[in-house]
Amino acid sequence: MRTITHWIGGKQATGTSTRTSPVWNPATGAQQAEVALASAADVDTAVQAAATAFETWSQSSLSARTKVLFAFRELVNARTQDIAEAISDEHGKVVSDARGEVQRGMEVIEYACGIPTLLKGEYSDQVSRGVDLFSFRQPLGVCAGITPFNFPAMVPMWMHPVAIACGNTFVLKPSERDPSASTLVAELWSEAGLPDGVFNVVHGDKESVDALLDHSGVAAVSFVGSTPIARYIHERGTANGKRVQALGGAKNHAIILPDASIDYASDHLVSAAFGSAGERCMAISTAVAVGSAADELVEAVSAKARATRVGPGRDADSEMGPVITAAARDRIVGLIGTGAAQGATLAVDGRELTVPGHEDGFFVGPTVLDRVTTEMDVYREEIFGPVLAVVRADSVDEAIALVNANPYGNGTAIFTSSGEAARRFQRGVNVGMIGINVPVPVPMAYYSFGGWKDSLFGSSHIHGPEGVAFYTRAKVVTSRWPQAQGPSGAGYHFPTAT
Ligand code: NAD
Numbered sequence: 001m002r003t004i005t006h007w008i009g010g011k012q013a014t015g016t017s018t019r020t021s022p023v024w025n026p027a028t029g030a031q032q033a034e035v036a037l038a039s040a041a042d043v044d045t046a047v048q049a050a051a052t053a054f055e056t057w058s059q060s061s062l063s064a065r066t067k068v069l070f071a072f073r074e075l076v077n078a079r080t081q082d083i084a085e086a087i088s089d090e091h092g093k094v095v096s097d098a099r100g101e102v103q104r105g106m107e108v109i110e111y112a113c114g115i116p117t118l119l120k121g122e123y124s125d126q127v128s129r130g131v132d133l134f135s136f137r138q139p140l141g142v143c144a145g146i147t148p149f150n151f152p153a154m155v156p157m158w159m160h161p162v163a164i165a166c167g168n169t170f171v172l173k174p175s176e177r178d179p180s181a182s183t184l185v186a187e188l189w190s191e192a193g194l195p196d197g198v199f200n201v202v203h204g205d206k207e208s209v210d211a212l213l214d215h216s217g218v219a220a221v222s223f224v225g226s227t228p229i230a231r232y233i234h235e236r237g238t239a240n241g242k243r244v245q246a247l248g249g250a251k252n253h254a255i256i257l258p259d260a261s262i263d264y265a266s267d268h269l270v271s272a273a274f275g276s277a278g279e280r281c282m283a284i285s286t287a288v289a290v291g292s293a294a295d296e297l298v299e300a301v302s303a304k305a306r307a308t309r310v311g312p313g314r315d316a317d318s319e320m321g322p323v324i325t326a327a328a329r330d331r332i333v334g335l336i337g338t339g340a341a342q343g344a345t346l347a348v349d350g351r352e353l354t355v356p357g358h359e360d361g362f363f364v365g366p367t368v369l370d371r372v373t374t375e376m377d378v379y380r381e382e383i384f385g386p387v388l389a390v391v392r393a394d395s396v397d398e399a400i401a402l403v404n405a406n407p408y409g410n411g412t413a414i415f416t417s418s419g420e421a422a423r424r425f426q427r428g429v430n431v432g433m434i435g436i437n438v439p440v441p442v443p444m445a446y447y448s449f450g451g452w453k454d455s456l457f458g459s460s461h462i463h464g465p466e467g468v469a470f471y472t473r474a475k476v477v478t479s480r481w482p483q484a485q486g487p488s489g490a491g492y493h494f495p496t497a498t
Helices: 040-055 062-078 079-090 095-113 154-165 178-193 206-214 226-241 262-278 293-307 326-341 396-405 421-428 466-472
Strands: 006-008 012-013 020-025 029-036 123-126 133-137 142-146 169-173 200-202 216-222 243-247 251-256 284-290 345-348 365-369 387-393 411-415 433-436 472-480
Touching: 006 040, 006 178, 006 216, 040 142, 040 169, 040 200, 040 206, 062 079, 062 095, 062 154, 062 169, 062 178, 079 095, 079 178, 095 154, 142 154, 142 206, 154 169, 154 178, 154 216, 154 466, 169 206, 178 200, 206 216, 206 226, 216 226, 226 243, 251 262, 251 396, 262 284, 262 293, 262 387, 262 411, 284 293, 284 396, 293 345, 293 365, 293 387, 326 365, 326 387, 387 396, 396 421, 411 421, 421 433, 466 472
Parallel strands: 142 169, 142 216, 169 200, 216 243, 251 284, 251 411, 284 387, 365 387, 411 433
Antiparallel strands: 006 012, 006 200, 020 029, 123 133, 133 472, 345 365
């Protein structure tokens, strides 16, 4: 059995722990590898390597850092297919979708290539007679990233290119379910000329996460994952005096108004609900159909759901792959049954799907549940599978109120041809990322990504300008160069500008 090991100090490292976790091929249901699970001692080794590297990397020039970032960008671009295939084999998503996530991650690297501009400070000349005032930002030290299974390349890339460009060093603890993309990315950083120890990967579970949260050598923690763990990471990390940004789960609603094109909306809804088997934090899992839009919408999405080609991620014909584990499949199948038992109408039942030749794979077919109400488990829980719940509302205001009553606030969308309704929606929803006739409104890398409410703990969104601010701290310098050194008369009043 192949063992996936850590990457510490610029090379593979087996670590001291003998604990491992299986890595499955979700398309076949077979175990394909095992991943080492780091102990606290292994985490300490990685943090020490990163702390040593920080001494020189934090002093490197902006142009030296930029050269490495440009080289890294070229290597990720050249190796996109290899990274995508590694993702598809362990996550299950189709290769074209995995290529898309690498592309979105690469956009963050491109943003970080502009670090000399992003780190420009401010300068005020002559704030008082003979006095100038200026500010600049410096790196924090060793930063840690703890990431989820659903975007094994893109989500870590929301973090490490920006942190490293700012002069920090980094320890990544990726999901133990699909660890290989991170090792590949570590090799590319090294090939790009990043000094040893600046980027490290420790694989692991709760033990390694807790070791990072408690380690006095870690200055900041970026987390992306489910809401209960995000809340825990934020509480424990901040209790230990660290800067923490923790992005949590989601339950994203799309509102469809009667004036929308149902053909357009249903196309986008099925891709947003079933793309990546619904395992996206920005997946649309709830369609709020307003008034007369409902019947036509359910009919259209049901037809398109049934037509979705489900199969192994490596098969070029597949539009949707399996879910991540057998346990995830069983949970999703259970929730579909609960939805039907609690009174929803099962318009399309994905539990019936079989993929010939892949009977042991972790497949669930696209599922549409109509007439879902807010009390039902399928509405209340983040299903994280290919299940679209349709809730019916009488007006746009009722639909907006529904979005706002939900504890999550990651993304939301509206389908309409009314600018007035769209504007009311964009101003009125308590959600971080909003789409107007765009179902998965993931911002470009030069904006920051983040939700509201239970979708984010901490005040900082990720990547973009807020990412640069998160990975640096400011200094403000007040400076005077007296022409003639010597006594100028002591004054005991609080200094004010003259
Ligand atoms: P998860 O919370 O189970 O795991 C995320 C990370 O936390 C992993 O590295 C995992 O090893 C670690 N972890 C798990 N349990 C832990 C524990 N008890 N103590 C300490 N660490 C622990 O999430 P997942 O299942 O890998 O990913 C899916 C979730 O991530 C969904 O809820 C999804 O909405 C969310 N997500 C959110 C965003 C966002 O931007 N808000 C993006 C992607 C995914």
